[in-house]
Amino acid sequence: MKKISILVPCYNEEATLHLLYMELRKLIDSQNNYEWEVLFVNDGSKDNTLNLIKELRKNDYHINYVDLSRNFGKENAMLAGFDFVTGDCMVIIDADLQDPPSLIPTMIQEWEQGYLDVYARRAGRGKESWIRKKFSLLFYHILDHSTRFDILQNVGDFRLLDRVCINALKKLRENERYNKGLFCWIGYKKKEIVFNRGDRIAGQSSWNFLSLFNLAIEGITSFTTxxxxxxxxxxxxxxxxxxxxxxxxxxxxxxxxxxxxxxxxxxxxxxxxxxxxxxxxxxxxxxxxxxxxxxxxxxxxxxxxxxxxxxx
CATH class of the missing domain: 1.10.287 (Helix Hairpins)
Structure with missing residues (x-):
């Protein structure tokens, strides 16, 4: 039986954690022809996120977690997930439910057809400010036209990666990471799924304009001179x-x-x-x-x- 891992990076997600778990539980119950693992990576949360994850683990053997010693940032938290997931493939999803878990079965179908990287492209970006949307599109445009490989526009971290891709990403140990670029850099057979991104269900995003600007600088300096x-x-x-x-x-x-x-x-x-x-x-x-x-x-x-x- 094939095993599917779901990687969930978490930073101060106590408001949405139970809602996400309920959706993932429905998914696991409806897809009983696979073995499942849900790996939470607690990226130095300052709220009750870690304790909630521990409670979930007590009641569900599918749950596992990695607790980072401090906040290392989402990019490095995902690397920790790459190191510890045990599935034949891995789905990366945020804890805020802006990326719908209901799309995962479609990703699995494409994976079964032989695609190694099934990524979700956003047809809409939810309730984002006009200036944030414009700067995001400008960043992708600059990065795509300044690198020697294609950078996928309007594509986040929500995707399914085969074990081959996971092993390739584990070899890339750079500290200043930009995983969206690394997903494109490793290549492999890709498949696009278009979806409408929802709004955050609860809590507040830790990504403000300054942190997104710093991430853009990381992306540009990581992949182009x-x-x-x-x-x-x-x-x-x-x-x-x-x-x-x-x-x-x-x-x-x-x-x-x-x-x-x-x-x-x-x-x-x-x-x-x-x-x-x-x-x-x-x-x-x-x-x-x-x-x-x-x-x-x-x-x-x-x-x-x-x-x-x-x-x-």
Missing amino acids: APLRFASILGGSIALMAFCFLIFYVTKTLVYGDEVKGFTTLIASIFFLGGIQLLFIGILGEYVGRIFNETKRRPPYIAYQYNENIIQ
Whole structure:
């Protein structure tokens, strides 16, 4: 009998946990031709999430959990899930029920047809602000046009991955992770399912605009050096323009005897070029910072499993 694991990263999800469990229980009961595992990864929650997971485990042998020693972020929490799931395939789903568990049987059908990565594309994004939707689409557009492989747009973490994909992802131990890009990078036979994403049932999302912006920076710097190339091209263009202007004004002064004027223009140019230099230094610093973090070779997470054995 094939085994299907459901991976649920959790951070302060006490308001939605029982609702999610009820939906997953219905799914397990209706699909009794498979063996099931539900793996919760508690990413350093500060509320009652961990205790609720422990209560669920006492009453249901399908439930397992990994308790991280602190909040390592969703990307690393998912890596912990990749390391501990035991199924022939794995479905990643958020605890807030915006991604419907009722779509999982369709994913399983496609998996049985031979697809190794069955991902859910959002036809709608629920109650998101207009500016958040626009920035999300802009980010995917930039990333897709600056990498050498296709980045799936409007696709989140909700997907089914075969054991082959899971094993490939486990080999990628980088600390600064962007899993949506890694899902595309590993390749394999993919299948799309379109769905309408719902609204959060209860509780509040831990993803604010700043955290999403930081995730976008991680995604761009993880999969493309296009910002560095852009900085080089723009810097060279500005230097060429400045050299042409210098030749023009020197020639004009020598031929016509005009005085060099324009104190305001000079100051504005200095500030402009200074700002451009600081911007380029910042872009370079993002990549240097990533190198610094990776060279320390710290583990992406530290976890306690249900038996409280420390996992190094």
